[in-house]
Amino acid sequence: MTDHALLLVNLGSPASTDVADVRGYLDQFLMDPYVVDLPWPLRRLLVSLILIKRPAQSAHAYASIWWPEGSPLIVISRQLQDTMCAHWPHGPVELAMRYGEPSIEAALLGLAAQGVQRVTLAPLYPQFAESTTTTAIAEARRVIAAHGLGLEVRVLAPFYDQPEYLDALAASARPYLAQDFDHLLLSFHGLPERHIRKLVKPLDPQHDLRAADSRGVRAEVLARCYRSQCLRTAEAFAERVGLRPEQWSVSFQSRLGSDKWIEPYTETRLDELAQQGVKKLLVMCPAFVADCIETLEEIGMRGSEQFEAAGGEQLQLVPCLNNQEQWAAALAQLAERADGRL
Numbered sequence: 001m002t003d004h005a006l007l008l009v010n011l012g013s014p015a016s017t018d019v020a021d022v023r024g025y026l027d028q029f030l031m032d033p034y035v036v037d038l039p040w041p042l043r044r045l046l047v048s049l050i051l052i053k054r055p056a057q058s059a060h061a062y063a064s065i066w067w068p069e070g071s072p073l074i075v076i077s078r079q080l081q082d083t084m085c086a087h088w089p090h091g092p093v094e095l096a097m098r099y100g101e102p103s104i105e106a107a108l109l110g111l112a113a114q115g116v117q118r119v120t121l122a123p124l125y126p127q128f129a130e131s132t133t134t135t136a137i138a139e140a141r142r143v144i145a146a147h148g149l150g151l152e153v154r155v156l157a158p159f160y161d162q163p164e165y166l167d168a169l170a171a172s173a174r175p176y177l178a179q180d181f182d183h184l185l186l187s188f189h190g191l192p193e194r195h196i197r198k199l200v201k202p203l204d205p206q207h208d209l210r211a212a213d214s215r216g217v218r219a220e221v222l223a224r225c226y227r228s229q230c231l232r233t234a235e236a237f238a239e240r241v242g243l244r245p246e247q248w249s250v251s252f253q254s255r256l257g258s259d260k261w262i263e264p265y266t267e268t269r270l271d272e273l274a275q276q277g278v279k280k281l282l283v284m285c286p287a288f289v290a291d292c293i294e295t296l297e298e299i300g301m302r303g304s305e306q307f308e309a310a311g312g313e314q315l316q317l318v319p320c321l322n323n324q325e326q327w328a329a330a331l332a333q334l335a336e337r338a339d340g341r342l
């Protein structure tokens with residue numbers, strides 16, 4: 001059977017580092033109601049305000065990490081797509097981005113035109129958020145309905161606690177953990193607290209968005225709480241690699257706007273750790289399966305500078321899973337048993 005495709009989906013990047021391209025990309029991204037969850041007029045106003053200064057700042061940041069072949073996120077995702085072909089015997093392996101190119105629409109239309117009957121949709125986000133997982137699924141659903149595509153789709157659920165993902169993460173980190181280091185910071189992408197509260201409050205009005213660990217979180221709450229899933233990933237990872245509690249901590253990066261985002265903030269932790277005497281800091285970003293502007297520029301460049309200015313000696317960024325063989329094999333196993341509905 002060669003009519004069962006695997007569709008890898010990640011977030012996306014601007015087409016180039018030109019300010020106009022970055023502005024168009026940010027506009028598409030931030031006008032997504034799953035990302036800025038405000039009614040359209042307020043969303044339009046807020047995003048237009050953000051788009052006054054942000055495109056130039058982001059274009060500068062993208063330019064500092066851009067590769068000759070293009071955006072690291074897209075280039076690495078293409079490499080993973082190639083590697084996955086050897087792990088997916090059921091049909092083509094395609095790549096799509098939620099924003100920008102290659103689009104989910106083009107990918108699904110292309111697969112349908114090739115005679116594909118079934119698609120396993122794999123949003124490449126280990127932890128669940130509406131601003132990542134849900135919007136990717138919603139876009140696939142929209143495309144299929146709009147074009148009347150008769151595709152049978154299965155969805156890979158968030159895999160924050162799945163042994164294959166955690167084992168790949170542990171294997172990728174071990175060479176770095178074998179070196180001399182004082183502390184490991186697991187920096188996850190942040191999220192406005194509101195995004196979590198609206199999903200979790202109806203299930204558990206008392207749910208603690210400042211909790212230090214994920215112990216005791218009920219399964220149905222865990223399934224909706226991005227922050228608890230990040231903590232669960234970190235706890236399971238630390239156990240796998242045998243870290244003592246004082247050797248690691250969790251933080252959340254990339255805050256945008258003036259809303260309250262989940263804490264502790266990575267920026268704050270970088271200063272605190274340096275002030276506590278940490279000299280050699282390792283940073284991993286397990287919410288990202290591919291290196292991107294958020295890891296390479298925000299942590300690897302700006303985070304390093306901040307840590308050193310605060311008295312630290314060296315911040316070493318552990319690369320994301322990227323195109324590592326163990327990760328590709330893990331993803332194939334996860335995709336094989338994907339059974340979520342579109």
Ligand SMILES: C=CC1=C(C)c2cc3[nH]c(cc4nc(cc5[nH]c(cc1n2)c(C)c5CCC(=O)O)C(CCC(=O)O)=C4C)c(C)c3C=C
Nearest residue numbers: 011012013035058073129131132189256287288292293294
């Ligand atoms: C890993 C999961 C991600 C979550 C959750 C997420 C939420 C989220 N992001 C923004 C705003 C921005 N994110 C940007 C880049 C970006 N975000 C993710 C992943 C998650 N985002 C990735 C993989 C990337 C990298 C893209 C790349 O091209 O390398 C950006 C653009 C860059 C910048 O200007 O800083 C913005 C803006 C919000 C508002 C949000 C939740 C509400």
Ligand SMILES: [Fe+2]
Nearest residue numbers: 011189254294
């Ligand atoms: Fe983001």
Ligand SMILES: [Fe+2]
Nearest residue numbers: 208225227228
């Ligand atoms: Fe939680």
